[in-house]
Amino acid sequence: MGYGVRLLVWGEYACFTRPExxxxxxxxxxxxPSAARGILESVHWKPAIRWVVDQIHVLNEIRFDTIRxxxxxxxxxxxTIKSAIKGKKPMxxxxxxxxxxxQRMTMMLxxxxxxxxxxxxxxxxxxxxxxxxxxxxxxIRRARKGQCFHRPxxxxxxxxxxxxxxxxxxxxSESFYRDSPDIDLGWMxxxxxxxxxxxxxxxxxxxxQGIIEVPDLLKKGGKQG
Amino acid sequence: MKNERTHQPITKxxxxxxxxxxxxxxxxxxxxxxxxxxxxxxxxxxxxxxxxLKRKIRNYIEIVKQGAPGYGIYVTEGAVxxxxxxxxxxxxxxxxxAKAAKLEPxxxxxxxxxxxxxxxNFFDVRTFGAxxxxxxxxxxxxxPVQFTFARSIDPIFAxxxxxxxxxxxxxGQEKDxxxxxKHVVPYGLYxxxxxxxxxLADKTNFTEEDLQLLWxxxxxxxxxxRSASRGxxxxxxxxxxxxxxGLGQAPAHQLFDRITVQKVHDRPARSYKDYQxxxxxxxxxxxxxxxxx
Numbered sequence: 298m299g300y301g302v303r304l305l306v307w308g309e310y311a312c313f314t315r316p317e318x319x320x321x322x323x324x325x326x327x328x329x330p331s332a333a334r335g336i337l338e339s340v341h342w343k344p345a346i347r348w349v350v351d352q353i354h355v356l357n358e359i360r361f362d363t364i365r366x367x368x369x370x371x372x373x374x375x376x377t378i379k380s381a382i383k384g385k386k387p388m389x390x391x392x393x394x395x396x397x398x399x400q401r402m403t404m405m406l407x408x409x410x411x412x413x414x415x416x417x418x419x420x421x422x423x424x425x426x427x428x429x430x431x432x433x434x435x436x437i438r439r440a441r442k443g444q445c446f447h448r449p450x451x452x453x454x455x456x457x458x459x460x461x462x463x464x465x466x467x468x469x470s471e472s473f474y475r476d477s478p479d480i481d482l483g484w485m486x487x488x489x490x491x492x493x494x495x496x497x498x499x500x501x502x503x504x505x506q507g508i509i510e511v512p513d514l515l516k517k518g519g520k521q522g
Numbered sequence: 523m524k525n526e527r528t529h530q531p532i533t534k535x536x537x538x539x540x541x542x543x544x545x546x547x548x549x550x551x552x553x554x555x556x557x558x559x560x561x562x563x564x565x566x567x568x569x570x571x572x573x574x575l576k577r578k579i580r581n582y583i584e585i586v587k588q589g590a591p592g593y594g595i596y597v598t599e600g601a602v603x604x605x606x607x608x609x610x611x612x613x614x615x616x617x618x619x620a621k622a623a624k625l626e627p628x629x630x631x632x633x634x635x636x637x638x639x640x641x642x643n644f645f646d647v648r649t650f651g652a653x654x655x656x657x658x659x660x661x662x663x664x665x666p667v668q669f670t671f672a673r674s675i676d677p678i679f680a681x682x683x684x685x686x687x688x689x690x691x692x693x694g695q696e697k698d699x700x701x702x703x704k705h706v707v708p709y710g711l712y713x714x715x716x717x718x719x720x721x722l723a724d725k726t727n728f729t730e731e732d733l734q735l736l737w738x739x740x741x742x743x744x745x746x747x748r749s750a751s752r753g754x755x756x757x758x759x760x761x762x763x764x765x766x767x768g769l770g771q772a773p774a775h776q777l778f779d780r781i782t783v784q785k786v787h788d789r790p791a792r793s794y795k796d797y798q799x800x801x802x803x804x805x806x807x808x809x810x811x812x813x814x815x
Contacts, residue, residue, distance in 0.1 A: 444769035454668050
């Protein structure tokens with residue numbers, strides 16, 4: 298835990314889609330640990346490390362907004378691509394939006410802002426040169442400069458995330474829920490265990506004064522992303 | 523089956539901002555509100571979704587490239603005439619593909635191959651990514667280019683215009699004309715921020731050439747999207763922040779804050795001249811170049 302980092306992330310909108318309501322997307326109330334991990338990974342990640350989210354501070358009030366968009370009903374089928382590559386069947390490798398259109402609602406969060414506290418662990422992939430210190434320094438160097446592999450996002454790619462590194466001695470802005478009673482957020486996706494056929498792992502977070510403690514629920518030998 | 527594009531993927535990160543305006547038109551209708559222009563109910567600002575603008579990019583590429591090899595558009599709007607041409611192309615080179623399929627029977631490798639093939643052949647897959655339903659993980663490809671919601675600088679005012687038609691739809695109707703409605707924004711200036719990731723470009727082989735085509739598409743996307751409902755839409759500015767490296771040199775939000783758009787008077791804006799756009803070029807972080815188009 299000596300190498301913990303704090304990253305402030307914010308944006309205009311966010312949608313951390315509830316898996317049980319994803320046809321017409323409805324966001325969770327707060328960012329999921331898995332989405333927070335994705336943001337950290339977009340700044341720095343190597344197979345040698347695994348990010349573990351420790352705490353999530355919910356800084357702004359939880360508010361929702363809706364938007365309805367024209368979306369597509371189908372995904373690309375691997376088999377049609379295969380036959381197209383082989384040149385056997387007549388090509389039908391396009392989606393005609395007129396036929397596939399579906400109007401779907403998104404219930405998204407508005408003006409979200411979070412402080413993510415996390416650390417990382419070295420994995421079995423770590424080589425001799427992969428020291429915790431090296432990766433820690435790489436992360437903070439990048440985060441301070443605003444560097445990233447790709448622009449991080451808040452649940453969906455159209456909701457871009459801005460981020461800023463919060464130094465250890467830097468004060469954290471106060472949460473909207475600082476003086477609120479505890480809020481039970483219900484069952485929420487924690488993350489997906491990619492080594493167990495994408496087994497989703499759920500947890501039941503409670504927000505205390507705007508802070509959510511996140512346990513590390515990965516089973517032994519499990520791995521993410 | 524590889525097409526002729528043999529160039530290297532881009533190696534620099536880009537953050538960009540576009541400013542576009544609409545005069546007497548509806549930039550993006552809201553299906554939830556009877557096709558009224560999309561609006562932020564709380565603040566009255568106009569919204570244009572990311573997908574709406576991506577559609578225009580796709581249409582532009584389709585017009586310019588006419589389905590040339592490597593520039594197919596996967597998500598198309600209407601009938602596709604190039605299907606036949608492409609079929610011939612595949613028939614000619616079919617053997618290669620068949621051989622490749624035998625290389626790795628393992629699913630993950632094959633999934634990669636399928637994705638690569640899609641990226642090579644379709645500009646929109648290479649640029650924006652796509653979701654492929656392979657058996658192994660969800661097989662989602664993130665493209666290097668990321669669009670966000672565009673938002674108007676000031677709250678917009680949508681007015682409803684009732685129009686008449688001097689004919690009826692069905693025979694035997696008593697009245698001799700019908701009335702319809704149009705929703706228009708008298709004037710609105712919108713801003714969208716976008717991102718291009720070099721890291722993801724590497725995965726879909728999005729090249730320098732593709733990038734230039736993307737900028738062209740952005741500059742011209744409204745020029746080929748004229749219709750009765752859109753009114754006059756114009757791209758006013760494309761400001762690109764080019765970083766020296768793939769990871770970038772500065773936080774995107776700080777770069778975006780350098781562009782300020784202000785109204786020059788108190789009256790409702792009715793043209794682009796009512797706004798002043800300024801870009802703070804002094805003390806630009808090292809390694810950042812501003813490109814304007």
